[in-house]
Amino acid sequence: MGWKLTTFFVVVAVAIAVLFSGVLETPPEPLEFQDNYWGRGAKPSSKPPKDHDKIHEISVNVPNASLVDLKNRLKNSHWFEALENVEFQYGFRLNYMQDLVTYWTDKYDWKKQEAYLNTFPHYKTNIEGIDVHFIRVKPKLKPGQTAKPLMIVHGWPGSVFEFYKMIPMLVDPTSHGGSEDEVFEVIAPSIPGYGFSEVPHKKGFDQIAAGQMFLKLMERLGFEKFYLQGGDWGAFITRIMALVKPSAITGLHSNMPIVDAADPGLIIRTMVGSVFPSLVGVKPEEYDRVYPYGSMVMTLLQETGYMHIQATKPDTVGFALNDSPVGLAAYILEKFSTWTNPANRDLSDGGLEKYYTKDELLTSVMIYWLTGTITSSMRFYKEAFAGKAMETNSMQVTVPTGIAAFPHELGHNPEAWCRLFHTNLIHFTLMPDGGHFAAFEKPALLAEDIRTFVKKVESLKSKDE
Numbered sequence: 238m239g240w241k242l243t244t245f246f247v248v249v250a251v252a253i254a255v256l257f258s259g260v261l262e263t264p265p266e267p268l269e270f271q272d273n274y275w276g277r278g279a280k281p282s283s284k285p286p287k288d289h290d291k292i293h294e295i296s297v298n299v300p301n302a303s304l305v306d307l308k309n310r311l312k313n314s315h316w317f318e319a320l321e322n323v324e325f326q327y328g329f330r331l332n333y334m335q336d337l338v339t340y341w342t343d344k345y346d347w348k349k350q351e352a353y354l355n356t357f358p359h360y361k362t363n364i365e366g367i368d369v370h371f372i373r374v375k376p377k378l379k380p381g382q383t384a385k386p387l388m389i390v391h392g393w394p395g396s397v398f399e400f401y402k403m404i405p406m407l408v409d410p411t412s413h414g415g416s417e418d419e420v421f422e423v424i425a426p427s428i429p430g431y432g433f434s435e436v437p438h439k440k441g442f443d444q445i446a447a448g449q450m451f452l453k454l455m456e457r458l459g460f461e462k463f464y465l466q467g468g469d470w471g472a473f474i475t476r477i478m479a480l481v482k483p484s485a486i487t488g489l490h491s492n493m494p495i496v497d498a499a500d501p502g503l504i505i506r507t508m509v510g511s512v513f514p515s516l517v518g519v520k521p522e523e524y525d526r527v528y529p530y531g532s533m534v535m536t537l538l539q540e541t542g543y544m545h546i547q548a549t550k551p552d553t554v555g556f557a558l559n560d561s562p563v564g565l566a567a568y569i570l571e572k573f574s575t576w577t578n579p580a581n582r583d584l585s586d587g588g589l590e591k592y593y594t595k596d597e598l599l600t601s602v603m604i605y606w607l608t609g610t611i612t613s614s615m616r617f618y619k620e621a622f623a624g625k626a627m628e629t630n631s632m633q634v635t636v637p638t639g640i641a642a643f644p645h646e647l648g649h650n651p652e653a654w655c656r657l658f659h660t661n662l663i664h665f666t667l668m669p670d671g672g673h674f675a676a677f678e679k680p681a682l683l684a685e686d687i688r689t690f691v692k693k694v695e696s697l698k699s700k701d702e
Contacts, residue, residue: 268481268629273446275429275437276366290457292362295370297354297433299607304347307562307606311342314563325574325587329567333586337570338563340595350600357404359433362457364450370433371426371454372397376408384408384422385487385691386460388451392469392493393614394569395674396432396604397425403680410688413681419688424458426451428470430613432604437613443620444470445629448477452485461485464694466687468492468675470617477629479636488637488694490664490687492675493646494655497631503654510651518653522667526642526649533648540575540647543568547618555612565611566602573598576673578645592678630658637697639664639690641683645672663697664690 274280319331361368376384387407389400400423406413407421427434428447437446451474455463464487467475472493479486496503506517511528514520519527527533546554558565574587581588589598605611621627638659642649644667652665666686671679 266625268445268477268632270449270481271446273449274366275439275442275446277438280366289363292360292457295359295361297351297359299347299351303607308342310562311338314338314561324585325571325582329571329574330585330587333589334563334567337566337595337599341562341566341599345596345599347603350596350603353401354398354600357401361433362454364453364457367429367435367437369426369429369435369450369454370397371424372400372404373458374404374408374423374425376420376422378420379417382417382420384420386424386455386463387421387687388424388426388455388463388465388475389676390426390451390465390467390471390474391428391431392467392471393431393617394572394601394605394611395469395677396601397427398432398600398604399674399677400425403676403684406680406684407687414685415688419691421464424455424463426454428474428614428617430617431610432608436610441620441624443617443624444473444626445477445481445624446620447474448481452478452482455485462487464488464490464691466490466492469673473621473626473629476634477626479634479638480629480632483634483636486636487698488639488691489634489659490639490641490690492641492643492683493673494640494642494650494659495630496650496654496658500631500657503657506654518656519651520653523649523651526644526667527651536579537648540579543572544618547615548622549619551615551619552612555615558611559609562602562606565606566599568611569602569605570598573601573674576645576647577678578672597677632658634659635661637694638662639666639686639693641666641668641675641686643668643671643673643675643679645670647673663693 316331316335320327324330357372357374359370359372361370363369378384389403391397391399404423404425406415407423410419410421411417429442429450430436447470462485465475465478466489467473468491472491472495475489475491476495479489507527507530510517510519511530514524514528558568570589571587573593574581574589577592578588605614638661640652640655640659640662642665652662655665656662666689668675668679668682668686671682675683
């Protein structure tokens with residue numbers, strides 16, 4: 238018996254077992270708006286004041302005392318002895334961190350970065366008991382011109398800062414290779430517990446809660462329908478928003494498509510695809526992004542130790558990271574290295590300065606350090622697995638969907654598999670280059686793919702009208 242036939246029978250046997258193991262599973266309940274309150278203490282029983290939904294414009298302004306404290310901590314860093322002939326294979330490299338800390342202490346100018354952050358308007362508004370921070374960038378419109386509202390949502394260990402290079406490409410497309418009818422008004426919120434948004438004061442704040450909160454934010458801003466875009470947790474959140482209130486979502490674009498990895502059908506496709514890829518919709522140009530599957534699984538095991546910590550005891554490691562700026566920088570920037578391209582593990586600087594400047598890297602760290610939100614940001618993992626957020630992965634998104642699949646993302650889901658969970662997938666691009674932090678690393682590529690997707694949606698809308 239040939240090896241392919243033998244493999245086929247084995248796969249069929251496993252498939253039958255997998256299918257029957259999932260027959261009695263209860264489908265997840267439909268998502269509905271919840272009566273949430275994340276503020277301190279008990280939820281107020283009286284009616285909220287008239288101005289409870291007021292939107293306040295703010296600016297980023299860090300006290301000098303915080304900067305003095307930071308410099309003192311950097312100067313008093315405790316170093317360990319490094320291994321010989323090791324780059325980033327064991328984590329962040331000691332020599333490069335020492336160089337980075339020297340730059341951080343002597344040359345990095347937070348006030349200059351603060352001024353850059355304030356080039357976009359910042360706002361806060363209270364939703365469900367906590368203050369939600371967001372950036373809202375309006376384009377300069379010509380008479381008769383309209384802008385398409387677009388919410389973009391970051392992930393971990395990111396922030397709204399990672400969108401700063403891409404936002405001008407969306408609000409001023411004609412200066413960045415686009416046309417006048419491709420202009421957007423961009424809203425970029427900080428996930429509560431991240432950066433400039435308030436920390437939720439009660440357990441249970443997960444991706445479903447964040448999605449509900451951001452839907453309320455868009456309603457408060459006066460948008461009845463709008464586009465969504467996200468990667469990492471932002472992809473989870475925006476997908477959930479499309480599930481909760483599809484009538485409000487014109488289109489959903491993702492650079493990290495979400496599928497249900499535990500779905501029996503998907504498990505079967507994964508096994509069959511290694512031998513007969515065309516039978517399960519794996520295109521020739523996608524095969525090397527998925528297989529050998531064992532190699533991809535091993536990479537995920539090597540790169541997800543952080544997830545096990547954050548999904549179980551985030552506060553424990555939070556004490557160390559919230560107390561040491563060097564520790565925080567190592568923890569965050571090691572992700573920017575490997576998740577941008579796994580080959581960076583073999584480079585002395587982790588490949589970081591191939592894609593980002595020292596100022597960009599340190600500002601990403603500073604947002605977590607100065608707001609003290611690394612611990613609360615990590616709790617998002619604990620809540621994701623403790624509640625029902627992961628159950629939403631099996632639900633089908635029905636709104637028009639577009640996907641940009643970057644080659645160095647942590648994993649690849651072929652177009653055919655994405656269609657199982659996105660029934661109105663109208664756009665799928667195998668991107669030529671880039672990794673997990675697409676907006677930060679490849680803003681022009683991502684902006685162009687968003688514009689292309691929106692063109693398709695608008696064209697379909699006009700045909701239906």
